[in-house]
Amino acid sequence: MQELHNKIKSMLEGNSVALFIAYQKNSDGKITPTFITKPEQIKKAYYGDDCRQNLAVYVHKHEVKHFGKVGILANIYTLKALLQIYAENQFKDDYLKIVTVNPKGAVVEFANFQEVENYISENKPAPNPEYVAQVEKLSNLGREERWNYWLNELSTCIKCYACRAACPMCYCTKCTVESNQPQWISAPSHSLGNIEWHVMRAMHLAGRCIECNECARVCPMDIPLNLLTVKINEAIDTEFGQEAGTKGKLDFALSTFKVDDKENFIR
């Protein structure tokens, strides 16, 4: 932890950042984000494998951007998210200073996004076997069983939009569900409104989701939302060979195409 604290200290004191976003762990083990602006706050900073929240979600925030130059402590999923957000032209090169702790425990600061891209390709996270297994189990059920499963799960949704808020890729200032002239996606949390919302969100994330699984972690109703985008990502990887959060230049499945894309269901 000392190496991390020293790095943050040098960044703050050297004025390369005005704010540093990291994790903190309090006495009962709860891990929360911490926003360091003064040297005396640095000692709170913590990093470990138990740091699950994706901090990339904060780089879109108006109050964070207001600090000008921002440093961020990133795990592999945060790195993928930041690379994807950068590829989508959401911020300039000089906005963020990204720091990670590599698998050997050394603190690494990235000079530019090319370095981030290289690091990600060398440290690709393996697909979580639990989620792969759940997707496979569901895919092997009969259609009606699968429908009943998802109808039951999605009907419990209360439309709190925690999934949207926690997702670093959901950064639209006016979300499609807030588009109300006319109301395109049904807002109330009856089953129709819930299904329309989750289908729409999964499609808007197709090829952009970096599988941090925050959506499932933050859902108050414990709906396994990540399975929807995991399934779509599997299809995109197989059919088009594209993966989110791996390139600094946009290579987005739904805005590119190959003349010889193959499918087996169009007559």
Added chain:
Amino acid sequence: MNYKTLKTDKLPELFDKIKKAGKTVLAPRKKGNKAFFSTFDSFDQITFDYVQSALSPKSVLFPRVEELLTYKNLDDSYSIKEPELKDEVVVFGMRPCDGIALDYLSDFFLKENPDKLLQDRKNNTTFISLACKKFDNDCFCTSVGSSPAETKGSDLCFTDMGNGSYYVEIVTDKGKKLVDAFPDLFADSKEMNKVEQLAKVPVRFDLKNITTKIPTVFETNIWLDQSLACIGCGACAYVCPTCSCFDIQDECNPKGGTRLRCWDACAFGQFTIHASGHNPREVQSNRWRNRVQHKFNYSVENLNTISCVGCGRCIRVCPAGMSIIEHLISVEEA
């Protein structure tokens, strides 16, 4: 107040008899490791292993989506139908803090312009609270003027006395009606000391300091500091037993349609957007400030009470781990 006892092994029979009388019974059931109020087919589906339910019992009076009216377009005119709420419901297993919240919510919806839907639902629902024997770090009822011994807001208050029976306090006439309907299950009792059985929740801050201080720190930077972690979802408002904001949505087609009321939250970015396009709470720090000010300042002005009962649900559900307890302490220290 009247007192009774009920043997704990008679609880399944009580539920069966209530159901046979045509009422719906809701009790906590687990989904994963969270408890939610739900219907049940058999008693063993109910859980007693929870500090607090994930969602609050406000859904029984104020559901997440309900119909206000439906209409049909007829040849020369139209017809309108309003819902008739006749279902009788008994809710078991809420906590004493939830009772205070239900009282607040009832005042909010019924005092000035009585909301017929909430009134009908309230008339038809009996709330049975189950006093807390344990607590966790996110509970702070004793800091906001309540405690596990609270009875206000419940119709009946059950305390597990640890000796095979529940101590039953009959708080309201509605509670009395339920108890009187099953005389073979409830035995008369004198007043008992239940406090020894209850969780001892430590006080975390001085409420008076906070309510005095909070109007004076409106323009300070503490809101920015507290809210940097807030990602702007509505989870805290939705799980909160006193939050009452709602949206009205019309869902129609040429043949007819329905007007629905559904939950809304002040944390959402577009919550205060005006028809002109101006948004007075454009940044999250303003929206966060509004939430805390409402609960500890505005509701005191309008309804003579704070609107937080210390249930801790907002802390447990927050994706970013924000804690209103810490924020209130920082207001106290500002």
Added chain:
Amino acid sequence: MSNFEPKIIAFVCNWCTYAGADLAGTSRIKYAPNVRIVRFPCTGRIDFMLLLKALQTGADGIIVSGCHPADCHYTSGNYHARRRWMIFKTLLDFIGFDTRRITFSWVSAAEGAKWAQLVNETVAKVRELGPYTEYENLNKLGVGSITEVMNARTA
């Protein structure tokens, strides 16, 4: 239900399939009257939510059809549409929608006969599958519900 007549909504592109349907008409080719055609400038314009909106408002089956690859009037709209449908169909299948009721095709302006055959086959298939009610009334499910978790799975 022997007298069930399916309602089919067809989302078609103006330059190819709509013209093809027109040709079927001028050639006096008879085909099932169950289809209601919605005309778009290009399949690339067809929002995936429109399919769900159709199912929700009473459609029993859907046809989505446009220009053959390499023949799009706007050069590449149908390529984008093709990708979109590949992903959307994967998602719908995964959630459990009955995607047998959705037919995707390429029908050119010269293929009047193909259009008629496509509609006839789709109508016959959907007639056999029956009305699609699973999705239609979901705007009533949950309204006024006093619990969020209706079929809570025990721990």
